[in-house]
Amino acid sequence: MTASHGTAPSPFKQPRAVWAVAFACVVSFMGIGLVDPILPALASSLHATPSQVSLLFTSYLVVTAVAMLVVGWVSSRIGAKLTLVVGLILIVVFAALAGTTNSIGGIVGFRAGWGLGNALFIATSLAVIVASASGGFAGAIILYETALGLGIAVGPLLGGELGSISWRGPFFGVAALMFIALVATVAFVPALPKPEHKTSLAAPLKALRHRGLLTMGIMALLYNWGFFTMLGYAPYPMELNAHQLGLVFTGWGLLVAAFSVFFAPRLQARFGTAPVLYVNLLSLGIVMAIIAIGVNTPAAVIGAVIVSGAFIGINNTLTTQAVMLVSPVERPVASSAYGFVRFIGGGLAPFAAGKLADATNLSVPFYLGGVTFILAIVVLASGHKLVAAAEKGLVEGETVRPSLQRVGATPPAGYQPVIVAVGATEDAAKIVDAAAAIARDAGRPLEVVHVRETAVVEELAIDAEDAEQAHSAVLGHLDRLAAQGIAATGQVLASVGDHAAAGRVLAQHADDVDARVIAVGRSPRGPVAQFADGSFTTAVTHAAARPVVLVEPGKAPYRLTA
Template sequence: MTASSAHATTASPFTQPRAVWAVAFACVISFMGIGLVDPILPALSEQLHATPSQVSLLFTSYLVVTAVAMLVVGAVSSRIGAKRTLVVGLSIIVVFAALAGTAGSVNGIVGFRAGWGLGNALFIATSLAVIVASASGGFAGAIILYETALGLGIAVGPLLGGELGSISWRGPFYGVAVLMGIALVATVLFVPSLPTPATPTPLTAPLAALRHRGLLTMGLTALLYNWGFFTMLGYAPYPMELSAIRLGYVFFAWGVLVAVFSVFVAPRLQGRFGTAKVLYANLLALGVVLAAIGAGVDRSWVVIVAVIVSGAFIGINNTLTTQAVMLVSPVERPVASSAYGFVRFIGGGLAPYAAGKLADHWDLSVPFYVGAAAFVLAIAVLATGHRLLEAAEQGQSEADEVLQPTLEPVGTAAERGTRPVVVAVGSTSDAEGVVSAAAEIARTSGSPLEVVHVRETAVVEELAITPEDERDARARLVGHLDRLAADGVRASGLLLHSVGDHAAAGRVLAQHADEVDARLVAVGSSPRGAAAQLAEGSLTTALTRSVHRSVVLLRSGEPARELRADPAGGLVGHPAG
C-alpha cells in the first residue's frame, strides 16, 4: 500500500446531514404502511361487523391507487421538484391516515386508505433520490441508510401496529399520522430544494415502456407474485386466531426475515447462481409455502410458521425481481420503476378482493391455493423471457430492447500488445488510494495501468437509481488519469456503465480483463464494508468467479490480498504472492 491509500477510509453511512435523517425517518414510517394494519385486520372485522372480504379492500384501495399513481409520479416530480413531491406526498399521508382513524365504518377506512396510497406513491418514488442527493460521504452510505430504514420499517411496522392495535384498532392510523407529521415538519425544515431535471418526464413514458417485451414480462411476473403475496398478507391473520399484539410479533419476525434476506442474502445468491435460476426456485418455494397454509388453514401453528418462513423468500424476490427489471429495460431507471410498479401493485391490489370472493363462496383455504398457483404461473411467465434475461445478465444479448453494460474509453487509448494491470473503482472516498496502490503494482511489474470507473445502478426493493451522474463519473476518472500522468505512470481509462445489477457489471469486467490479457485485476473495499466484500460482494464475487486471472483486494493500510471463490459461493482472501 502506498501512503496515499493509507489514510483513505469510507465514510460512515450514519454520518449524514439532517436532511438525510429527516427523509430516512419518513422512510421508516412509510415502509410500516402495509404491515402496520395486518395485526388489526381481525379486530376490524369483528368490531365493525365486516366480513374478511370487506376488510381486504383496505389493501385493494391502497394498492390500486398506488399503482395508478406510479404512472404519473415521475412526470410530477420532474416538473415540481423532488422536495415538493415529498412534501405533497407526506401531507396526503398525514391527512388520510388521520381520517382513517376517525372513520366509523370499513367503507370509510377503505376510502381513506385510497388517499393514503396516493401519498405513498408520491413519497416512495422520490425518497431514495432525495436521500442520495442530500447524502455526504458518497452515495454508498446513503443506500445503506435507506436499506436500514427499509428494514426497520418492514420489521417494526407490524410490532407497532400490534401494540397500538391492542389499545384500539384506531391506534395504528393515528400513530402513522403523528409520526408522518413529525417527518413532514423535518422535511420542510431540513431538506433543501433540489433542481428539477432539464427534460421533464413525459406522462406517457411508463405506459410506452411496457411495449418492450422484457419489461412487460417481468411486470407480469411481478403481478402474479404480488397476487400470491398479498393473498397471504390479507388473509393469513384470520386463521392464526391471535390477539393484535401477538399478530404483531408474528409479522415482526416475518419482517425481519424480509429485510435480512433482501439486503444480505439475495445479492449472494444472485452472484452464485444467476437471477433467473434463483427466481425460479424462490417462486416455487413460495408456492409450496402458500399451499401449506391452504392445507393447514385449520391449524394455527402451521399458518404462523409458514408466514414467518415466507419472509425469507419474499425478501429475495423483492430484490431480484427489480434487478431483473433493470437488466432487461431499455429505458431510464425512473421510468422502468414506474412502469414496473404500476403492473406489480395492480396485482397486489386485486388479489385481496378476489381472495375475499373465493373465501365467501367456498372456504378460507381456496384463496391460498389460488395464490400458490399464481406463484407457479409466475415461473411460466418468467420462463418466456429466460433467454432475454440470461443474455442480458451475461452481457451477450444482441436484442435491440436490452441495454448492455458498456465500457467506454476515456482519455489516452490503451497500449496494444501489453498486459495491463486493471483496477476497478467507484465513487468511494478510498478510490484515489486504491488507484495509487494499483499503480505501484503496475510500476513494479513494468505494466501499464488501466483504470475502470464503475458507474452502477443501486436497487432497493422496487426502486432503482443510478446515483452517480455520468459527467461526475467521467470527471472522477479523468482526475485519476491526470494524477497518474503527473506521477509518470502509463495509464488509460474506461467508464463501465452498469445496467441494473452489480453481478452483471462484474462479469463484463471479467470478460474485458480476459480479452486484454490483464496481468491481474485489482479492486477496492466494498462501500458496504470489508465483511460485505468477502461475504456477498456481488460485483467482486461475479468478477472473481468469472475471470481467468488473479483478483487482488486493496485495502487501506493492509497488504494486498488475492481473492478466490469458495465452494459455498462466497469469497476468501489470501496474502497476494
C-alpha cells in the same frame, strides 16, 4: 481475503436531512405490516366481513399503482423535495382521518388518499437520501436498506402493540410518526435542484411496449396477487389477537428483511436471476397450498406465513433486479412502469379473494394465490431468454449487466497494463494516482476502470451517475495522467446491483489482457454491506490469476490474498 487494516467511512454519519428522510422511510416501510395485525379487530369492531376489510388493501394499492404513472412527471417538474413533502402531508392527513372514521367504507376511502401520498413518497425518498448523504452513494444505499429492514421488521410489532389497545391505534401511530418526519423534512432537507430532463406523462406506459419489461411486470403482477392474498386473508384463520398477530408478522418481517438484503444477492450471483426465481415462486406456491389445506389449523397457517417471509424477501429483490436487467429505458421510468403493473395485481387480489371466500370457503383464495405463483413461473419462462441475454451483456442496445466500455483510444495488443478500479468516490483521483506510481515503477501503462453502479433496493433502482458522467470521469483521469506523462487508457464497467459479478468481469478482463497487477481502493460500503450483496474486491481477488493490491493515499500498497 481482503485486508483488515483501516476502516470504511460509516454510512450512519449523515446530516440531519438524511436522518429526517430515513425516519420517514422506516415509517413508510412499516406500511402493510402495521395494519395487518388489526384486520380481524377491524372486521369485528365495524361489523364488516373479511371481504369488506380487504378493500382497504385494494384502494390503497390501486391508487398507488395509478399514481406511479404520474409521479415521475410530477417530481421532474416540482422537484424531489416538494414531491416528498406533498406525499408526507397526504399520508399524515389520510392516516389520521382513517383513525377517526367509524365505518369500513370511510377507512377504505381514506386509504386511497394514503396510497397517493405513499406513491409520491416512494418515488422520491431514495433520490433525496442519495442527494443529501455525506457518506457518498454507497453510504446512502446502506442507510436506505437499513430503513427498509427496520420498517418491515418493526411495523407488525408496533401495529400489534397499538392494535391491542384499539384498532385505531396503528392509524394514529402512522399519522403521528409521519408528522414528525414531515416537520423534520421541511426543516432540514435543503431545496434540491429540479431534474434537467422532464419526464413525459406517457413515458411509463410507452415503456411497457418493451417485451422484457412487460413480461417481468406481468410476472410481478401474478406474484403480488398471491402475496397480497396471503397478507389480506392469512390473519383470519390464525385466530389470534392483535398483539399475537403482531409477533407472528414480526417474525415474517425479519425473514423478509434478512433474505432481501443478505441472501437474495448471493443466490443471484451463484445461480442466476431466473433459476432462483423459478425455485422461489414454486416454493411460494407450495406455501400457499399448505395454508389452503391447513386453513382450519392455525398452527399450520402461522408456520407457513412466517416461512414465506424468506421467499418473499428473495422475490422482492430479484424481481426488481430482473426488471432492471431487461429494461432498456431510464431507471425511474422502468420503476414507475413496473410499479404500476405490480401494484395493480396487489390491489385486485384481496378484492377477488374476498368475493371467492364469500362464494365458496376461505381455502379457495389461497389455492388461487398458489396458482398465480405457478403462473408467474410460466410467464417468467416465456422471457427466460431475455433475462439470460441481459445477464450476459446487452438488451436492445443498453448495457445492463457488468460489461466494459472503452473510453478514449484503444490500446495496442499485448499492452499488459496495471489496472486500477475506482468508483464515483471523493478519493478516486488519489487512488488512480497511487496506482499510477505502481504502473510507473513496473514500466507498464495504466488502465483506469471506472465502475458505474446502479443500486437495486426493493422496487427501486437508482444510478450513482449517468453514462455521460462516468465517461467524463474517465476522461478526467486520463487528462490528468497525460499531464504527468503517464501512459493510460480507460474503460467504464457498468454494473446493476451485483458487486461480485462486476468484480468477476474485471478479473476476467485482467486475465484476457495479461494485466501485471489489479489495484483497488478500499470499499466505501463497509464489511456488513459487502457481506450482504457480495464484495467487488473479494470477487476480483478470488477470480483473477494475478496479484490484487489495495491502494490507499499515503500508504504503501497492500497485497490481497485469496
